[in-house]
Amino acid sequence: MFKRKKKLELNNDELRILFSSLNDFKNALLKENKYPDSVNETMTKLKSKMKVDKYDLGIMINGLDRTRKEMVKNNQDTSNVDQLLLRLLKINEE
Numbered sequence: 001m002f003k004r005k006k007k008l009e010l011n012n013d014e015l016r017i018l019f020s021s022l023n024d025f026k027n028a029l030l031k032e033n034k035y036p037d038s039v040n041e042t043m044t045k046l047k048s049k050m051k052v053d054k055y056d057l058g059i060m061i062n063g064l065d066r067t068r069k070e071m072v073k074n075n076q077d078t079s080n081v082d083q084l085l086l087r088l089l090k091i092n093e094e
Contacts, residue, residue, distance in 0.1 A: 005051045006091050014084050017067075018060060019043065021081070024070075025063035039063070057092045061085065 010018065022043050026036040042056045052060070068081045 005053050006057065006094070007051050008046075008091070010084075013080065014087075015046070017080055017084055018046065018064065021063040021067040022046075022060065025059075025066055028066060054092060057088055061088050061092065064088070 022039055026039040026043075029036040029039065038055075038059055042052070042059045045052055045056055064081055064085050068078050068085065071078045071081065
């Protein structure tokens with residue numbers, strides 16, 4: 001069965017936040033001695049065609065959630081990450 005893919009339309013700031021979060025997520029997985037292959041694949045898909053499936057969206061949401069938690073711990077403003085998370089959650093539900 002074919003997986004339904006979603007097209008993402010992100011502005012430069014959102015893309016920067018997402019790549020930064022995914023990179024941090026990848027580094028966290030490496031520190032935990034876990035394989036970051038799925039995060040690497042998701043980052044590659046984002047660079048090439050911006051079409052992702054639910055699995056990729058889940059990885060993005062997880063990475064952004066980790067970034068948000070770290071920002072909250074450091075008393076930083078999370079409004080941009082919150083907006084992007086909400087957009088991705090909405091796309092994931094469709």
